[in-house]
Amino acid sequence: MTAVLKRWESVLALVLVLEFVLFTSISPYFLSVDTLSDATFNFTERAIVALPLALLIIAGEIDISVAAIIALASVAMGLAAEQGAGTGGIVAIGLGTGLLAGCVNGALVTLGRMPSIVATIGTMTLFRGMAYAVLGDRVLKNYPEAFALFGQCYAVGPVSIELAVFMVLAVAFGLFLHRTRWGRAIYAIGANPVASEFARIRVDRYRFVLFALTGTACGLAAVLLTSRLGSTRPSIAQGWELEIISMVILGGVSVWGGKGSILGVVLAALVFGLVTFGLGLMNIPGIVMSIFTGTLLILVVALPALVRRR
Amino acid sequence: MNLFGYQTWSEASRRDLKLAALVLVLLAAVIGRFPDYAAPRNLAGVLDDTAILIMLALGQMLVILVRGVDLSMAANLALCGMLAALFNRAFPGAGVLTVLMMTLFAGGLLGAFNGLLVWKLRLPPIVVTLGTMSVYRGVIFLLSKGAWVNENEMSRDFLEFTRTQFFGLTTLAWGAILLAALFIVALRFSRAARNLYAAGGNPEAAAYSGVDPGRMQFLAYVVAGAIAGVCGYLWVARFAVAYTDIALGFELQVIAACLIGGVAISGGVGSALGVFIGCLFLGIIRSSLPLVGISAFWQMFINGVVILVAVLLSARPRLGTRTILEAPRA
Helix, strand or coil: CHHHHHCHHHHHHHHHHHHHHHHHHHCCCCCCHHHHHHHHCCCHHHHHHHHHHHHHHHCCCCCCCHHHHHHHHHHHHHHHHHCCCCHHHHHHHHHHHHHHHHHHHHHHHHCCCCCHHHHHHHHHHHHHHHHHHHHCCCCECCCCHHHHHHHHCEEECCEEHHHHHHHHHHHHHHHHHHHCHHHHHHHHHHHCHHHHHHCCCCHHHHHHHHHHHHHHHHHHHHHHHHHHHCCECCCCCCCHHHHHHHHHHHCCCCCCCCCCCHHHHHHHHHHHHHHHHHHHHCCCCHHHHHHHHHHHHHHHHHHHHHHHHC | CCCCCHHHCCHHHHHHHHHHHHHHHHHHHHHHHCHHHHCHHHHHHHHHHHHHHHHHHHHHHHHHHCCCCCCCHHHHHHHHHHHHHHHHHHCCCCCHHHHHHHHHHHHHHHHHHHHHHHHHCCCCHHHHHHHHHHHHHHHHHHHHCCCCECHHHCCHHHHHHHHCEECCEEHHHHHHHHHHHHHHHHHHHCHHHHHHHHHHHCHHHHHHCCCCHHHHHHHHHHHHHHHHHHHHHHHHHHHCCECCCCCCCHHHHHHHHHHHCCCCCCCCCCCHHHHHHHHHHHHHHHHHHHHHCCCHHHHHHHHHHHHHHHHHHCCCCCCCCCCCCCCCCC
């Protein structure tokens, strides 16, 4: 029992329950299926990127360029739509741009031997810069009507397509990380890359694939976000990298690598989304919410450190 | 002592030299196309535009030298800038020196908060400063209630200080030059700087020789914070406006300038001269883009290319154990 209580996931679950109680008592409109369904829209896109990013951070790397990849993919889709591409083509271009950008990151880290934080600070500037260079102050919004499906429609009842995609991916990533030998290898690489190399794990190959995977997820997030908004500006998804990384770390993934679980990340995404939505219900501006997020982020890493000191 | 003989030149000084040559080539190319660029007034303007970046990058360099990173620098700047503006609105007659001391102290305090968390709790610098970045930005909003402080609410002295000229350069440009000179001398000759490099280069060895790497990290954060604080006032006075989002995302430009200047993200390697030249490089590119007829929207893209090329060229074999930013395990 104490082992369960001591797990970070249990703490997150408790916070989630407290949020429900708090927001229900504050607003009579909170606890309805429609409201809750609406609430999921403000975190699913970020949470979809948080899943592969969690794997990347567990493997001891980091990707700061995620939001810039979303912007670049969205611009590519917008340009394709302007040229008259169909819905399928637009989606393919979004995913393809993400994959390509992820491969660039992976190549810089594995072939270029750069520390991932440096490489992705560079590509973040590069990708976002490309979005600005191509688009300037223009707005792209010539999307076909069918394209609105991904971000604005529902799969089953109140479950939006975005939420359904996220749930499927969460299960897939959970199984992949916790039930396959590839998942074990990711933990091993994060805990000790040199030892993993000696254990015949192809460390660089894993790193490359994880960067490519994260890039593709950014492409997917770009499809959903662009479809939901119906327009593309170069500043789209600005600042998301910090929120996505916060989500992953809040989920109990260690920045030192080697530790973390998908369940934690999913719970953290829910906590994050509900807080944003709940504070919105209480008319508290988003920037004040950032005080809460920042404090929470520091507390998450500080609490175990404080406990260890005893 | 053979200060300028080639024998005493380290690998770092040779890299600074190469970077300086590159900047001169760039400058010559721009001047070749546009002779007007060489006008002293224009060059002084470029330096004035780059001054805040230079000062911030010098502070950031200290933090990166000890294997940290300060993502909260721009938020710290914005918060201290707002404090300065609000203080000036409440006490217009208080004088610039008071404002400078106040922002120095406030910024140092915000930096010390980062430093304490990193030193005493051994928290990862990237997470700590990511957190404080959000918190500091939020606090600005609470302080200002989301409102702007505009030029007409600032006193004359407050605004004029950064624009006053001595020998053709603004106070702002002189500030950057003097701070860079101070850093170059202090990093070379002071014992604290030796300890700083030691703590960043090899924390374990530093600890065995009586240097507490955590304490050096703390000091670096305090200095970086104090610089960011003063730059907050300078920024607000120069652009004559203070609001929640000033200098949003500027921390990454500052880190980029450090990387271009040859500071290794893995700690222990970097020079103040290199950072100074790296900032000038960015400044010259930024100011010559409109001349070449490239839209300002390309600036960010070019920054990205420059960072990646700079880092690829100076890439060292990656150490297997260090992946993200590591705290000292001394």
